[in-house]
Amino acid sequence: MKNVDLSVKIGSLVLQNPIMLASGTVGYGNEISEYTDLSKIGGIVTKSVSLHPRKGNPPNRITETSSGMLNAIGLANVGLEAFIKDKIPFLKDIGSTLICNIAASSVEEYVECTKTLDSEDTVKAFEINVSCPNVKDGGLIFGNDVNNVGLITEKVRAATNKPIIIKLSPNTASIKDFAQAAKDEGADAVSAINTLVGTAFDIYSKKPKIKNVTGGLSGPAIKPVALAKVLEISRNVDIPIIGIGGIMNWQDVVEFMICGASAIQLGTVNFINPSVSEEIIKGLNEYCAETNLSKISDLTGSYSL
Amino acid sequence: MIEKNGIVEAVEEIQPGIFILKVKAPQIAREATPGQFCNIKVSDSTFPLLRRPFSICDVEGETVSFQFNIVGEGTKILSKLKKEDILDMLGPLGVGFDYSGEFKNALIIAGGIGAAPFPFLIKNFSEDKNIISFVGGRSKKDIIKYKLKNIIASTDDGSEGFEGNVVQLLDSELHKFNSSNTKIFACGPNPMLRALSKYSIEKGFDCEISTESVMACGFGICQGCNVEGTNSDRFLLVCKDGPVFKAEDVLL
Numbered sequence: 176m177k178n179v180d181l182s183v184k185i186g187s188l189v190l191q192n193p194i195m196l197a198s199g200t201v202g203y204g205n206e207i208s209e210y211t212d213l214s215k216i217g218g219i220v221t222k223s224v225s226l227h228p229r230k231g232n233p234p235n236r237i238t239e240t241s242s243g244m245l246n247a248i249g250l251a252n253v254g255l256e257a258f259i260k261d262k263i264p265f266l267k268d269i270g271s272t273l274i275c276n277i278a279a280s281s282v283e284e285y286v287e288c289t290k291t292l293d294s295e296d297t298v299k300a301f302e303i304n305v306s307c308p309n310v311k312d313g314g315l316i317f318g319n320d321v322n323n324v325g326l327i328t329e330k331v332r333a334a335t336n337k338p339i340i341i342k343l344s345p346n347t348a349s350i351k352d353f354a355q356a357a358k359d360e361g362a363d364a365v366s367a368i369n370t371l372v373g374t375a376f377d378i379y380s381k382k383p384k385i386k387n388v389t390g391g392l393s394g395p396a397i398k399p400v401a402l403a404k405v406l407e408i409s410r411n412v413d414i415p416i417i418g419i420g421g422i423m424n425w426q427d428v429v430e431f432m433i434c435g436a437s438a439i440q441l442g443t444v445n446f447i448n449p450s451v452s453e454e455i456i457k458g459l460n461e462y463c464a465e466t467n468l469s470k471i472s473d474l475t476g477s478y479s480l
Numbered sequence: 481m482i483e484k485n486g487i488v489e490a491v492e493e494i495q496p497g498i499f500i501l502k503v504k505a506p507q508i509a510r511e512a513t514p515g516q517f518c519n520i521k522v523s524d525s526t527f528p529l530l531r532r533p534f535s536i537c538d539v540e541g542e543t544v545s546f547q548f549n550i551v552g553e554g555t556k557i558l559s560k561l562k563k564e565d566i567l568d569m570l571g572p573l574g575v576g577f578d579y580s581g582e583f584k585n586a587l588i589i590a591g592g593i594g595a596a597p598f599p600f601l602i603k604n605f606s607e608d609k610n611i612i613s614f615v616g617g618r619s620k621k622d623i624i625k626y627k628l629k630n631i632i633a634s635t636d637d638g639s640e641g642f643e644g645n646v647v648q649l650l651d652s653e654l655h656k657f658n659s660s661n662t663k664i665f666a667c668g669p670n671p672m673l674r675a676l677s678k679y680s681i682e683k684g685f686d687c688e689i690s691t692e693s694v695m696a697c698g699f700g701i702c703q704g705c706n707v708e709g710t711n712s713d714r715f716l717l718v719c720k721d722g723p724v725f726k727a728e729d730v731l732l
Contacts, residue, residue, distance in 0.1 A: 210482060228714075233715075234707060239528060239529055244529065244696060251703055395526050443696075447696075448521075449482070
């Protein structure tokens, strides 16, 4: 098989391949490293970190739905200080590009986290979570207001020279406006989509199956929605897109790239098949060879409508 | 670890509604300890999407077995597997029982399908242990005795053994044992474990409980199986910090 170039560029960030592991689905790297060789993966996005530790939501936090799952973890994380002290040392040597996801409840907190992490050489880029649906403060409130997304992007931009990726919510009327606001304020890329708000009830107890009542829907159930959002951004805004939503295999990756994604993130599938990225990379190589594609980046936005 | 090619050897219905699944899985069989679990993908499709966690019931040579009842679509599919079918399994996962101590009496407390992890535990006790199995269920048909030793049963309706729940049964027998040389090992529904934890702490007996939870990954990344810890500013995870906990360490 001839050599295929799987590398992709997201702004100034170069990844060895388009496969990234999504925030909240790989912890801080160490647990999943027992199942997969992280050095083969394009990029790893760590679990959202906030300035102070967050305990997260009480149980039950998850429930399975048709071809998907709802989660309301509530951004449980060790906090910025412990992240730098206890988690970064392991992440230093994984041989993959490390991207830190930051969640906050105020613009100031986003800026402070970014500034503090900016001096960590291991951290190559930031993903700004303006769209967590499961916490009452911050998150969704920011993600639903295009002016706030613009403001956060502007302030975080001023705090770092490293690439910034804004993670967008699908729970809005027009995702392209948010992508445009991120671009206008200097973001290098957007990632789309975060989870869709959903719920599930037990029909006998009449209670919600997760304590938070609503949660974020992920998994193959949301793939068509995610693809449509990626396509919408791709057709309207000139900014690199990282596609996320229900990707289970290499065919899904190709589909996202055709619809405009420069790279993709694997999320829920990591819970089911933690070594899937190796299978996906193999599949992408074979697909490129089969379709005479020498550079996988040529797939991005190659749709014919 | 992932054992993608576990080979089904048998699915046996040992009593109405209770199944034993035997899978040839050499790596898991080699590494498993009592109280650990496997997270099993019951089908190749996205239905069901997530793996399903099951306690390891027993290990014989290269064969790992699981005990289950039908609660949903996942277990329904498992009950219909045929010899030679391939199963994708993650395991062994989690922290199992600490059965290494100096105690003389091992009291097994099993509620319903909570009997599942005990055959493997019983097999691993040193020979000098005096093992007694307190087995509870709603009715006679719910009492699972598979590979348990020295069984005393309780049923809510009195159709077999002691009339009452298994914690009440234990209370009626506990005067025969001394907390200094006796350890309790329990598994069952949360209300039972909650009552038992409170009871064993009050009576001053060492007690370990095997808990269950809805779970996605089974190895600590999804954070979906959290449980409140007694002395912890973070939630504990059933999959990684458990599934077996000291009774005093968790608030169910």
